[in-house]
Structures are given as C-alpha cells and as structure tokens.
Amino acid sequence: MRDPSTGVHRAIDAVWRMESARLVAGLVRLVRDVGLAEELAQDALVAALEQWPGAGIPHNPGAWLMAAAKHRAIDQVRRARMMERKHGEMAREREALEEAAVEMRDAALDDPIGDDLLRLMFIACHPVLAPEARVALTLRLLGGLSTEEIARAFLVPVPTVAQRIVRAKQALAEARAPFEAPRGPEFRARIDSVRGVIYLIFNEGYATTSGADWTRPALCEEALRLGRILAELAPGEAESHGLAALMEIQASRLRARTGPGGEPILLPDQDRGAWDGLLIRRGLAALDRAERLGGVRGPYTLQAAIAACHARARTAGDTDWGRIAELYRELARRAPSPIVELNRAVALGMAHGPAAGLEAVDALRSEPSLQAYHLLPTVRGDLLHKLGRMAEARAEFERAAALTRNGRERTLLLERSAACGIPDRC
Amino acid sequence: MRVMILIKATGDTEAGVMPGKALMDEMGRFNGELVKAGVLLDGEGLHPSSRGARVRFQGKDRTVVDGPFAETKELIAGYWLWQVRSLDEAIEWVKRCPNPTGEWGEAEIRPLLEPEDFGPDLAPGLREQEACLRAQVDARP
Numbered sequence: 001m002r003d004p005s006t007g008v009h010r011a012i013d014a015v016w017r018m019e020s021a022r023l024v025a026g027l028v029r030l031v032r033d034v035g036l037a038e039e040l041a042q043d044a045l046v047a048a049l050e051q052w053p054g055a056g057i058p059h060n061p062g063a064w065l066m067a068a069a070k071h072r073a074i075d076q077v078r079r080a081r082m083m084e085r086k087h088g089e090m091a092r093e094r095e096a097l098e099e100a101a102v103e104m105r106d107a108a109l110d111d112p113i114g115d116d117l118l119r120l121m122f123i124a125c126h127p128v129l130a131p132e133a134r135v136a137l138t139l140r141l142l143g144g145l146s147t148e149e150i151a152r153a154f155l156v157p158v159p160t161v162a163q164r165i166v167r168a169k170q171a172l173a174e175a176r177a178p179f180e181a182p183r184g185p186e187f188r189a190r191i192d193s194v195r196g197v198i199y200l201i202f203n204e205g206y207a208t209t210s211g212a213d214w215t216r217p218a219l220c221e222e223a224l225r226l227g228r229i230l231a232e233l234a235p236g237e238a239e240s241h242g243l244a245a246l247m248e249i250q251a252s253r254l255r256a257r258t259g260p261g262g263e264p265i266l267l268p269d270q271d272r273g274a275w276d277g278l279l280i281r282r283g284l285a286a287l288d289r290a291e292r293l294g295g296v297r298g299p300y301t302l303q304a305a306i307a308a309c310h311a312r313a314r315t316a317g318d319t320d321w322g323r324i325a326e327l328y329r330e331l332a333r334r335a336p337s338p339i340v341e342l343n344r345a346v347a348l349g350m351a352h353g354p355a356a357g358l359e360a361v362d363a364l365r366s367e368p369s370l371q372a373y374h375l376l377p378t379v380r381g382d383l384l385h386k387l388g389r390m391a392e393a394r395a396e397f398e399r400a401a402a403l404t405r406n407g408r409e410r411t412l413l414l415e416r417s418a419a420c421g422i423p424d425r426c
Numbered sequence: 427m428r429v430m431i432l433i434k435a436t437g438d439t440e441a442g443v444m445p446g447k448a449l450m451d452e453m454g455r456f457n458g459e460l461v462k463a464g465v466l467l468d469g470e471g472l473h474p475s476s477r478g479a480r481v482r483f484q485g486k487d488r489t490v491v492d493g494p495f496a497e498t499k500e501l502i503a504g505y506w507l508w509q510v511r512s513l514d515e516a517i518e519w520v521k522r523c524p525n526p527t528g529e530w531g532e533a534e535i536r537p538l539l540e541p542e543d544f545g546p547d548l549a550p551g552l553r554e555q556e557a558c559l560r561a562q563v564d565a566r567p
Contacts, residue, residue: 014514018463061518221427221509228464255540278468278507 008053016045019062020144025116027069031076032179034123035169038141040076044069117142118233119181121226125193128175133168134197135204136161142229143222153219154204191234195243195300198226202247206254220251231286241290242301248283249307252276263408268316280311299335302327321351338367346379354386374403378413385420394420427537428467429508429516434532435501440474440494452524460508465519469506499532513537 020041027037044065058064124137139145139153147165151158182190205219227247231240256274259265287308290301297305306327313319328344341364349357361380370376381396397417401410445453460466472478476494495501510516516535525531 010512010514011518014512014518017511017515018518218511221511225464225509229462232462232464282467 008057009049011057012045012048012052015048015057015061015065017144019065020045021120021142022062022117023065023069024141025120026066027073028120028123028179029116030070031073034137034141034172036076038169040069040072041065043072115181115233117229119179121194121230121233122181122190123172123177123179125190125197126172126175126177127189127193128171128177129168131197131200133164133171134193135200136164137168138194138197138226139201139222140165142226145222153216191230191237191240194230195227195240198223198230199243199247199300201226202250206250217254220247220254223247224251231289236293238290238293238295239298239300241286241293242298242304245283245286245290245304246300246307248279248286249304249311252279252283252311261408263412264406267310272315275311283311284308297330297334299331302331302334306331319350321347325351338364338370339373341367342370342376342379349379349383349386354383358383358387372403374400374409374413376400377403381416381420385416390420427510427512428540429510429513430536430538431469431506431508431516431520432502432534432536433504433506434534435475435498435503436530437498439503440476440498440501442474442476449524456523459522460506460519465508465510467507467509469504471504472502474503475501507538 023041023044024034024037027040028034031037031040047068048061048065052058120141121138124141125134129137135154136150139150140147145153147162148158150156151161154161181187202220202223205216205221205223224244224247227240227244231237231244234240252275253267253270255276256270256272257265257267283304287301287304290304291297306324309320309324309327325344325347328340328347332340332344342361345357345360345364348360358380361376361383364370364376365380377396377400381393381400384390384393384396394417397413397420401413401417404410404413457466457469474494478493478495480491480493480495482489482491508516508519510519513535520533520535523533
C-alpha cells in the first residue's frame with residue numbers, strides 16, 4: 001500500500017495537472033476573464049488540498065473541482081452585485097451579472113467535445129500577445145505548469161515569467177479579446193498561431209536537449225501532448241495532424257542526435273537503431289491522416305513529409321533525396337525562406353551530385369539574411385569538400401566556425417577544416 | 427515519461443471469452459478520452475495464454491513450453507503504452523478505467539526504461555563500438 005498522507009498530495013498534484021486546463025477553460029466561458037478564471041480554479045485546488053486528505057479523493061475529481069470553482073464564482077458575482085447596489089451603479093451592468101449568475105447555475109459545464117479547451121488555446125495564443133507571452137500562457141493554462149517550472153524550462157528568472165503572465169492577462173482584458181472561437185479566415189489564422197506556439201515549445205526543448213537537463217525533454221513531451229490534443233480537438237484540420245506528425249518523427253530521433261559528451265550527431269551519422277520506432281509509426285500515421293484529408297499541403301505537413309523520407313530510409317544511403325528536394329521546392333512555394341532554399345540545395349546536392357548542390361547554394365550567397373548564418377558556409381564547405389576543392393572548403397569551414405555561437409559545433413567545424421589540409425586522410 | 431499498463435488476465439480472458447458490447451463501448455469511450463488527452467500511444471489486447479508459448483533459458487539450453495499457463499492472475503490480457511507526466515498521473519488514469527470484468531481485475535503500471543536510465547557509462551561504450559564498426563565499413567575499398 002502507498003503511504004496515504006503523501007499519496008493524497010501527489011494524487012492531488014496529478015489530478016490538478018490533468019484537470020486544470022479543462023477547469024480554466026470552462027470557467028473562462030462563464031466569467032469571460034482569464035485571470036479571474038485562473039484564480040477561481042486555484043481556489044478550487046486549495047479547497048481540494050484542505051478537504052481531500054481527510055475525506056478522500058472524490059470519485060470524479062474533475063467534477064468536484066468544477067463544482068467548487070463554480071460556487072466561488074457565484075459568490076463572487078453575488079458580492080459584486082451587492083457592491084453595485086451599495087454604490088448605486090448602472091442597472092444594465094447588474095442585469096448582465098445576474099444573467100451570468102443564472103447561466104452559471106444552469107450551464108452544463110461538461111464539455112464532451114472539448115470546445116472550451118480549443119477556445120482556451122485560441123485565447124492563450126491571441127495575436128495581441130508577444131510570442132513569448134503566448135508560450136508562457138499556453139504552458140501555464142493548458143499545460144498546468146507553475147511559473148517556476150516555466151522559468152526553469154526557459155532558463156529565465158521566475159519574476160520575468162510571472163510578469164509576462166500578468167501582463168498577458170492584462171493585455172487580453174484590455175484588448176477585450178472575444179472568448180468565442182472565431183470562424184472562417186480568422187479561425188485559420190488563429191489555429192495557425194496555436195500551432196506556431198506549440199512548435200515553438202517543441203523546438204525550445206528539441207534544439208538544446210543535452211540529456212543533462214531534464215526540463216528540456218519535458219518541454220518536448222509537453223509540446224507533443226498539446227499537439228496531439230490539438231489534432232483531436234479539430235480533427236478536420238490537416239495541418240494539425242501535419243504538426244503532430246512532424247513532432248513525433250523529430251522526437252523519434254531525440255536519443256540518437258547527441259553523443260555521450262553532448263556533441264551533436266548529424267542525421268546521416270545517427271544510429272538509426274536508436275530511433276524510436278513507435279514514435280516513427282505514430283508520426284507516419286499522423287502524416288497519412290493529414291494527407292488523406294487532402295487540400296493544399298501546409299508547411300508542417302510538408303516538413304513532416306520530408307522528415308518521413310528520412311524515417312523510412314533504413315540507412316542514410318537509402319534516403320530518397322530526389323523526393324526530399326521536390327518537397328523542399330513545394331515548401332519554398334508555400335512558405336518561401338532562404339533557409340528552406342539552403343536545405344533544398346543540400347537535397348539537390350545529395351540527389352544530383354555536389355555540383356548541382358553548389359550551384360543552388362551559390363545562388364544564395366548574396367542573400368542578406370544568410371550573411372551571418374553559419375550553415376551557409378558549412379553547406380558550401382561540405383559541397384566543395386566533396387568536389388575535392390579542399391582549399392576553398394577549408395576557408396568555408398573556418399568562416400562557419402567563426403560564425404557559429406555553439407561551442408561544440410565550432411569544434412566540429414574546426415576539425416573538418418583541419419581535415420581539409422590532409423588530402424590523403426581517407 | 428512513458429509507462430506500460432499491463433492488464434492482468436482473469437478466468438474469462440484466459441477462456442477466450444470476448445468482452446460484451448457494453449464493455450467494448452465503455453472501453454472505447456475511455457480510449458477516446460486517453461487519445462483526446464494526448465496520453466495514449468499504443469495498446470492491444472492479447473489472446474489467451476493457450477495460444478501462446480514460453481521459451482525457458484537454462485545456461486545454453488532452451489526449452490519450449492506451450493500454453494496455457496496456470497497462474498492466471500500473473501498472466502497478461504492486454505497492454506497500453508501511455509505518455510504521462512508522472513506515475514501518479516498514470517495511477518489517476520488507471521483509476522478511471524472501466525472495470526474490465528465487473529469483479530476482480532488488476533492493472534499494473536510500469537515506467538519504461540528510457541535511455542537516460544542506462545546512465546552515461548553504457549552509452550559511450552555502445553557509441554565507441556559503433557564508431558569502430560563504421561571505421562571498418564569506411565576502410566573497405
């Protein structure tokens with residue numbers, strides 16, 4: 001048997017993580033104020049912490065928490081109404097509050113299709129908020145993460161995150177952000193913003209995963225969870241399945257992409273046996289779902305299709321680079337960017353030889369946004385190396401080493417540069 | 427973290443009795459909840475042990491034993507693979523699972539060994555081994 005005293009507290013913590021998003025989402029619909037909804041939900045948590053250790057965990061903890069929060073909401077409305085009477089405030093506003101109180105009593109707070117949750121995602125990713133505020137609010141409201149946990153995950157001081165969240169709630173209130181889910185083109189833009197935030201969270205965990213820092217992989221897991229939820233909340237949205245597919249496939253490589261010393265291992269050198277087969281299968285299934293929904297393939301679906309080409313190749317040599325180059329061309333049309341072009345150049349180099357790749361890279365050399373980007377000389381150096389133009393390759397690797405801000409990458413590039421000086425090394 | 431949920435066998439599951447429609451519906455609803463919460467990664471039901479076999483190891487010897495196996499409550503009738511944030515979350519989810527038989531039932535929750543669990547000592551060894559193999563491959567004419 002588990003120790004009952006610590007067991008209950010740990011159980012409450014787990015229930016809170018599981019229920020807080022739905023709780024806040026339902027409350028936002030009623031009180032139309034994110035800050036107030038969160039306060040009410042927190043009050044319900046406090047009530048649970050007071051009562052559950054003695055009375056035991058209720059049969060349906062989510063419903064219990066919602067009922068407790070609702071009672072507090074009704075109390076609040078009553079108190080506000082009394083204040084108004086005292087101050088003889090406008091009758092119209094009072095009517096609105098009374099209406100809200102009635103609605104609160106009658107509203108069925110069960111939300112079987114998860115509309116409330118989707119609405120909450122839309123609110124947390126509202127365009128009036130800066131991207132870092134969207135991230136913080138999403139992790140807080142939908143992930144149930146504490147301010148401290150968010151701060152630790154993003155290596156930012158706690159007060160900074162706390163302030164970000166307070167300001168975000170204020171900004172939402174000031175903008176009088178509507179709490180209804182938008183329709184038509186507005187829906188498209190907003191759900192895109194939600195996907196962007198989820199992918200941002202994923203990348204924060206993915207790009208710097210070192211293994212030593214547990215909070216980073218946890219961010220990947222959280223983003224994956226949110227992505228899977230989003231895909232189910234609006235299952236007709238192909239791009240959400242595309243995003244889920246992209247994250248599943250990328251996450252499948254997490255354990256293969258860093259060496260024992262934390263140094264990055266590039267895709268062709270990764271031990272494919274260490275890729276997570278389950279996540280690959282899930283990723284391919286999600287991609288299939290996205291593609292079966294049809295329509296124009298969006299950037300996430302296209303990137304997932306590219307990731308799938310790598311995932312399907314049993315060895316690096318089996319990679320269908322021709323198809324990858326085609327997919328990059330489609331991606332460049334859908335979401336033009338010099339980085340996509342650079343990736344396409346790499347794929348062309350692999351599919352049609354280094355000379356073809358070099359031609360595509362050289363077309364990018366005057367691109368202003370890539371001037372300080374270390375991967376441009378890295379890719380160029382690699383192609384020159386393959387063409388046997390060692391002196392030029394060496395210069396490019398050196399340039400790349402000077403541009404990168406990552407110490408481990410710099411070491412790798414300097415090694416490559418040094419290797420260019422020893423022509424008979426291989 | 428990932429956990430495996432092992433659903434223990436009962437007399438019925440071992441006899442190959444298929445679950446009734448009511449239970450199937452309930453389980454379907456529960457599975458739907460798991461999917462919508464982003465928890466469910468994978469899961470399947472298993473045939474009774476009478477359709478399975480065991481291979482026993484004794485030094486270099488291998489003995490094959492055909493099912494069925496006797497100790498019903500120690501056998502497994504199905505499994506799930508979940509992604510949760512803690513063991514406690516997994517426990518809360520399992521508590522919400524419909525009782526598969528209406529009477530006795532047990533589900534065991536076991537966290538998966540993740541690469542981190544092997545510690546830094548094993549990984550470099552594997553890497554070196556792999557690097558060595560690759561060098562051999564590269565050295566071929």
